[in-house]
Amino acid sequence: MLQKLKATPPQTLPERLDNSLNNLVGYVMRRVQIRITQDLTNRLEEHDIRPAQFAALTIIEQSPGLMQADLAKTLAIEPPQAVLMVNKLEARSLAMRIRSNPDKRSYGLFLSKTGEQLLKQLRDVALESDLNATSALTSDEREQLLTLLNKLYGDK
């Protein structure tokens, strides 16, 4: 009898707050993110490009002449990592370092013509991959997701 009275206790906590990992945004997001990245990695593989390299090419195109330090900060990687990344892009003649600044310690980073042309293709590949990896969502839901994610990242 007493037990029955307690069967529906006041729901003070949000519905999802049980003991499962599925209620942690970080955990669920990690699983999803791994899957999305895998799809992109596979598709970029035939161009011998890693997702991070694609991001670097995009950033250089959007801010031609930027310094390596700026590239590192934008990609949230350490300067030594940026060196290796730019080395590879330069070795493939996709981007180049040019000593153009008044400060002769720094380089300006630019895309080559080849880099621009490749990036144009990669953009299509990346968008197709991203739409495919999120095809379980409607177009509206995908927009909502992007809005929520950008809101989470917004106030760095």
Place this chain on the structure above:
Amino acid sequence: MLQKLKATPPQTLPERLDNSLNNLVGYVMRRVQIRITQDLTNRLEEHDIRPAQFAALTIIEQSPGLMQADLAKTLAIEPPQAVLMVNKLEARSLAMRIRSNPDKRSYGLFLSKTGEQLLKQLRDVALESDLNATSALTSDEREQLLTLLNKLYGDK
């Protein structure tokens, strides 16, 4: 004149479809995910526990007696990785392998009393971290995000 007539072309593509990385769910999600994981890693550090170990403890608690192969599959890691993980948990007496199955090749994995008690604390830490890392969202928005993420992961 002609230009003016073309000024507002039919909007066939979604609004966000420009050339930016910010329109790729995978890219934006990666940045967010790194930040959330960093917060959790920092908070678990004082317990000398990595996020993956926390997940392993949770899974073992939810399915006591499971085999290492099952743990590996649930965590989406390779069997050799599961070995190292269970080794560490066992070395700290948080979990244990018990030859309980009819199939004598496999172990059953169980939490120790210590493991259960620690996990109880870790759950609070993890939830607090997750809520903190998503504090830019309202409670409703966070639920929306979880729903969208689970929808993305749903049909494995």
Place this chain on the structure above:
DNA sequence: TATTGTTATACTCTATAACTATA
């Protein structure tokens, strides 16, 4: 023969310290 768990190994990604050349 196939499977569970294991060992050994290697490859990627990432982080830090120390060096160089300019400022």
Place this chain on the structure above:
DNA sequence: TATAGTTATAGAGTATAACAATA
């Protein structure tokens, strides 16, 4: 002295091949 870029190195995390014990 401080900063941009670089080198060297080490630590995670992850993936694969090969082996032992059991099925």
